[in-house]
Every structure is written in structure tokens, then in C-alpha cells.
Amino acid sequence: LLALDGGLGVTIFEEMTSLAARTGAINLGQGFPDEDGPQEILDAARDAIAAGANQYAPGKGTPQLREAVAGHQERFYGLTPDPATEVIITTGATEAIAASLLAFTGPGDEVLTFEPFYDSYGAVIGLSGATHVTAPLLAPDFMPDMAALEAAFSERTRVVLLNNPHNPTGAVFPRDVLQKIVDLARRYGSLIVTDEVYEHLTFGVRHIPAASLPGAAERTLTISSAGKTFSVTGWKIGWLTGPEDLVAAVRTVKQFLTYSSGTPFQPAIAAGLALPDSFYEGVAGTLERKRDILSDGLRAAGFGVYAPQGTYFVNVDTAPLGITDSVDLARRLPELVGVAAIPVPVFCHPEGAERTRSLLRFAFCKKADVLEEAASRLATLS
Numbered sequence: 001l002l003a004l005d006g007g008l009g010v011t012i013f014e015e016m017t018s019l020a021a022r023t024g025a026i027n028l029g030q031g032f033p034d035e036d037g038p039q040e041i042l043d044a045a046r047d048a049i050a051a052g053a054n055q056y057a058p059g060k061g062t063p064q065l066r067e068a069v070a071g072h073q074e075r076f077y078g079l080t081p082d083p084a085t086e087v088i089i090t091t092g093a094t095e096a097i098a099a100s101l102l103a104f105t106g107p108g109d110e111v112l113t114f115e116p117f118y119d120s121y122g123a124v125i126g127l128s129g130a131t132h133v134t135a136p137l138l139a140p141d142f143m144p145d146m147a148a149l150e151a152a153f154s155e156r157t158r159v160v161l162l163n164n165p166h167n168p169t170g171a172v173f174p175r176d177v178l179q180k181i182v183d184l185a186r187r188y189g190s191l192i193v194t195d196e197v198y199e200h201l202t203f204g205v206r207h208i209p210a211a212s213l214p215g216a217a218e219r220t221l222t223i224s225s226a227g228k229t230f231s232v233t234g235w236k237i238g239w240l241t242g243p244e245d246l247v248a249a250v251r252t253v254k255q256f257l258t259y260s261s262g263t264p265f266q267p268a269i270a271a272g273l274a275l276p277d278s279f280y281e282g283v284a285g286t287l288e289r290k291r292d293i294l295s296d297g298l299r300a301a302g303f304g305v306y307a308p309q310g311t312y313f314v315n316v317d318t319a320p321l322g323i324t325d326s327v328d329l330a331r332r333l334p335e336l337v338g339v340a341a342i343p344v345p346v347f348c349h350p351e352g353a354e355r356t357r358s359l360l361r362f363a364f365c366k367k368a369d370v371l372e373e374a375a376s377r378l379a380t381l382s
């Protein structure tokens with residue numbers, strides 16, 4: 001487990017955020033926006049606190065928020081989970097991921113993820129006692145090597161833990177890739193747990209929920225979160241939807257992890273989920289411009305830039321600058337030029353770490369002038 005964070009006992013996000021704070025660097029490491037979300041949502045949380053929504057919420061979430069989650073899935077994807085039995089509210093997507101893996105996997109099971117993979121996946125698979133099997137995503141577009149993906153499945157594959165749009169690579173998987181995964185999961189009797197927290201952060205492509213594909217619904221748990229869509233990463237409100245029996249099992253585990261999730265935030269996120277389509281288009285459009293500002297700056301600074309189709313992360317290759325060890329660079333970058341980033345090898349097992357050795361991830365969910373300043377500092381590297 002400790003190998004995940006370089007043996008330092010804290011996550012890479014903690015490490016890089018405190019390094020940025022210590023050195024006064026611009027923090028393009030940990031992904032969190034530097035502007036608040038919509039005023040109506042902030043006001044709704046404040047109003048809820050003033051109105052006394054300050055004690056435990058129902059364990060599975062308030063009826064109002066569960067209905068809002070179901071309504072959002074119907075509006076965007078035509079999916080119709082029953083808010084009474086097929087939706088639960090969690091303490092961020094992080095808890096939904098942990099509760100799902102703890103509910104369904106244990107020693108002797110395999111959990112399959114892409115590689116690179118979001119850091120909590122490796123840690124929670126470790127906690128569950130299952131074995132973590134990976135299939136590589138390959139530069140430049142970070143699509144899966146389909147033969148390797150197929151070979152990674154086995155009779156023991158209990159869960160395929162998907163992440164789409166994908167952190168850290170920014171890949172957004174097209175229908176044929178998703179269908180192939182669903183077909184393999186059916187063939188091997190695996191559940192699909194799909195982390196779609198960046199569902200609204202896509203650029204020029206539409207997000208396709210895995211649960212919407214033929215053959216998927218009965219075996220798929222879909223996870224999302226308010227943090228990214230509404231720029232409230234600190235509120236830690238997430239949700240999980242899927243078939244009643246699977247959701248019930250996750251809920252059982254959730255009861256003993258946190259019991260329930262932040263009461264006053266639940267009406268606020270319900271209000272957010274009801275915002276018009278124009279809000280969601282605005283989120284993606286604003287972020288796309290930020291992606292372009294940072295990508296142009298990174299290119300001008302001499303990095304090889306991999307254009308992301310989603311998330312708020314852009315990956316670069318440091319090799320054109322003659323730098324081949326991104327972990328070492330990330331530890332020195334704040335002192336060197338006053339910018340913090342996350343090295344991609346920390347999202348990998350050793351073989352994948354070797355393959356991604358010169359890759360570095362930058363977050364672009366920051367104000368335009370901050371991104372421009374970061375890019376001009378990085379230009380002094382070469």
C-alpha cells in the first residue's frame with residue numbers, strides 16, 4: 001500500500017499540496033477548483049443550516065437528493081433508477097468506491113482497473129484483500145490495448161472498476177470500448193463499478209454511462225459526485241446507483257463506514273442537480289478554455305502535451321525537455337520554478353510506472369491568469 005505514495009505514508013495529493021504550500025508554488029497538483037460553485041448552491045447550504053438541517057441525515061440520503069440524482073440520470077442519459085431503492089448518497093465518490101469494493105470483493109477475488117489508476121482504487125482493493133489486476137492505457141490517446149484488456153479478465157474477475165472520464169489521463173471512452181468491457185464482464189460474470197465523477201467535464205465528446213449499454217444495467221453500479229460538477233470538492237457528497245440488490249449490499253457497508261453523509265449539503269446538491277442544461281454546458285465550456293490555455297502554455301514550454309477529452313487534468317511528456325524521471329521532477333518543481341504537479345507513475349504498479357516514467361499531470365481547474373502565470377514559470381525550465 002505504501003508504495004502508492006512513495007512510502008511516505010500520505011497520499012501524493014497531500015504530499016504535493018503541502019509542498020506547494022511550503023514553497024508558495026502554484027498548485028496544479030491536487031485537482032480542486034480555485035473558484036466557488038454556483039451561488040444558488042452555496043445559499044441553499046447556508047439556508048439549510050439556518051433552518052436546522054444539522055443532525056444525521058437518513059443513512060441512504062435524503063429523499064429529495066435521491067430523487068434529484070434519479071432525475072438527473074433520466075434527463076441526461078434516459079436511465080431511471082428508483083430513488084427509493086436504487087440510489088444511495090455517500091460521503092463523496094471515495095466512500096462509494098470503498099463501500100462497493102468492500103461489499104463485493106475479498107481474498108481470492110480479482111479487481112480489474114485500467115492503469116494508470118486513481119490512487120484510492122489501489123488502496124481500497126488492498127484493504128479488501130482482493131488482487132489488483134490492471135490493463136494499460138497507452139499514450140498518446142490513452143485508449144486501452146484491447147488484447148491486453150481481454151487477457152486481464154479471468155474467472156476470478158469479481159469487479160471491473162472503470163473510471164470514465166479517466167483520471168489521470170483525461171481519456172473519455174467511446175461506445176465500442178465500453179461495450180467490449182460490458183461484454184467481457186458478462187462473459188466472466190463480473191460486476192462493473194464505474195466511477196463517473198467527471199461525467200460533465202468533457203470537451204467535444206459526450207459522456208456515455210456504462211450502465212446505459214446493452215447488457216450492462218443488471219451488473220453495473222454507477223458512482224458520481226457533486227465535487228467536480230459543482231466545484232464543491234470539500235463538501236464530499238457523492239452517490240451510487242444500480243440494481244436494488246447490489247445497492248442494498250453497498251448500503252450495508254456504508255452504514256458502518258460513515259452511517260450517513262453531510263445533511264445541509266444534501267438539499268443544496270439537490271438544487272444543483274436541478275439547474276438547467278445551460279449550467280452544465282457552461283461548466284464544460286469554461287473548463288475547455290482553461291484546458292486550452294494551459295495546454296498551449298505547456299507546449300510553448302517545450303513539453304509534449306496529450307490533449308485530454310475530459311476531466312480537469314492534462315498530461316505531458318517531460319522527455320522532450322531531456323527529463324526522464326517525472327517523480328523526481330515533481331518533487332523538485334515547486335522549488336525550481338514555483339509550480340506543483342503530480343507524477344503519473346504514482347498511479348501505477350511498477351511496470352506501468354516504467355511506461356509512464358516521464359509523464360506529469362497538471363490540473364487546469366484554475367483561473368486563467370493563474371494558468372498563464374504557471375505556464376510562464378514552466379517556460380523557464382528549458
Ligand code: PMP
Nearest residue numbers: 092093094118167197225227238
Ligand atoms: N474518483 C476520481 C476518478 C477522482 O478523481 C476523485 C477525486 N476527485 C474521486 C473519485 C473522489 O471524489 P470525491 O471527492 O467525491 O470523494
Ligand code: GLN
Nearest residue numbers: 013014029030031032167
Ligand atoms: N481527485 C483529486 C485528484 O486527482 C484529488 C482528491 C484527493 O486529494 N484525494 O487530484
